[in-house]
Amino acid sequence: MTSQAPNSPQGYKTPVGILGVGHFVPEEVVTNQDLTKFVDTTDEWIVGRTGIRARRRARPDQATSDLAVEAARRALQASGTRAEDLDLIIVATMTPDCPMPATASMVQHQLGASKAGGFDLNIACSGFVYALVTGAQFVASGTFQRVLVVGADCMTRLMNWKDRSTCVLFGDGAGAVVLGPVEPGYGIIGVHTGVNGAGGPNLTVKAGGSRLPSWSEGVNPGDYYLQMEGPEVFRFAVSVMGEAAIKALENAGLTSEQVALFIPHQANARIIEASRKRLNLPLERVFSNVEHYGNTSCGSVPIALSEALEQGRIQNGDLVVLVGFGGGLSWASVALRWGGLSNS
Numbered sequence: 001m002t003s004q005a006p007n008s009p010q011g012y013k014t015p016v017g018i019l020g021v022g023h024f025v026p027e028e029v030v031t032n033q034d035l036t037k038f039v040d041t042t043d044e045w046i047v048g049r050t051g052i053r054a055r056r057r058a059r060p061d062q063a064t065s066d067l068a069v070e071a072a073r074r075a076l077q078a079s080g081t082r083a084e085d086l087d088l089i090i091v092a093t094m095t096p097d098c099p100m101p102a103t104a105s106m107v108q109h110q111l112g113a114s115k116a117g118g119f120d121l122n123i124a125c126s127g128f129v130y131a132l133v134t135g136a137q138f139v140a141s142g143t144f145q146r147v148l149v150v151g152a153d154c155m156t157r158l159m160n161w162k163d164r165s166t167c168v169l170f171g172d173g174a175g176a177v178v179l180g181p182v183e184p185g186y187g188i189i190g191v192h193t194g195v196n197g198a199g200g201p202n203l204t205v206k207a208g209g210s211r212l213p214s215w216s217e218g219v220n221p222g223d224y225y226l227q228m229e230g231p232e233v234f235r236f237a238v239s240v241m242g243e244a245a246i247k248a249l250e251n252a253g254l255t256s257e258q259v260a261l262f263i264p265h266q267a268n269a270r271i272i273e274a275s276r277k278r279l280n281l282p283l284e285r286v287f288s289n290v291e292h293y294g295n296t297s298c299g300s301v302p303i304a305l306s307e308a309l310e311q312g313r314i315q316n317g318d319l320v321v322l323v324g325f326g327g328g329l330s331w332a333s334v335a336l337r338w339g340g341l342s343n344s
């Protein structure tokens, strides 16, 4: 029998928590009104169906690693961690700077994280929460002391600006956390992950991989863009988001009544509202900033977490639940008890 810290998921020898959080979004704001100049849509439709009013767009010379590095620097500062003390960097992204090298290696270099290992993790918009679960394992096992987990995407690079059913939904941004040991009873206390590959064709970028290389004949321009069966993905999201939160809570022996702040993937205000009802939470216990940024994919949950902290919405001891969902179709959730920072 391995000894286990109280309230930590099965197999955690050391309790693992978030020591610091940071986020970065590019400067350019693209409003719904801006979009109406080149695509057949209205502010009223976008706000009514999605809750989105604006999104950010990276400059042509900015790539995912640039956003990731800025968010990472802020998380390092917030946690009082020096880059050279990082053991591992995981970058969750579906829009890497290029297929190779991994975005994590660019982040490592830019930060000067001289002793860190690193890798990218791609499970679409669920990526950050999956990366959190993954990174936590290294701390929980005692292998590493400091793990940087970044969620970053330049989703505007995958948009077909003529497809009104997708281009109004997404934006660019990054968020990051530093993981490390915390006091028993704090940090990550419940996790859950899932994938349903049968639903994969509902949310795709077809070209640019080994099935349809970018140089192959028969690639349509549309194959480079994100394509989505919106109503199918909507139904999936509504059914999975609340359930995923409940599973992570059950894993920790808790229920949604005890949740101080629910931080769901920011894809659509109607999906967030449906999950709020499923969890029976009052409005003030659900965080949303989808209005300002749209769906930033892997950036979504850590940006929301970072802004929730800035706004004083999370206190030490609070039970916080994070849920991601997206292409795959995939989902992941984490229940965590905020605080319990030790001096190690």
Ligand SMILES: CC(C)(COP(=O)(O)OP(=O)(O)OC[C@H]1O[C@@H](n2cnc3c(N)ncnc32)[C@H](O)[C@@H]1OP(=O)(O)O)[C@@H](O)C(=O)NCCC(=O)NCCS
Pocket (backbone or CB within 6 Å): 040, 041, 042, 045, 046, 049, 050, 125, 164, 165, 166, 168, 228, 229, 230, 231, 232, 233, 234, 237, 267, 268, 295, 325, 326, 327
């Ligand atoms: C995309 C989404 C907002 C569309 O909302 P919806 O209520 O399902 O709308 P539909 O796709 O059924 O389209 C309804 C109508 O609005 C139109 N429409 C779609 N996008 C539009 C836009 N930007 N502006 C105006 N009209 C639009 C459609 O053409 C359709 O018109 P029709 O009835 O004449 O055919 C919604 O399905 C959604 O949020 N899905 C999940 C998306 C998501 O979260 N993806 C990321 C997962 S990580």
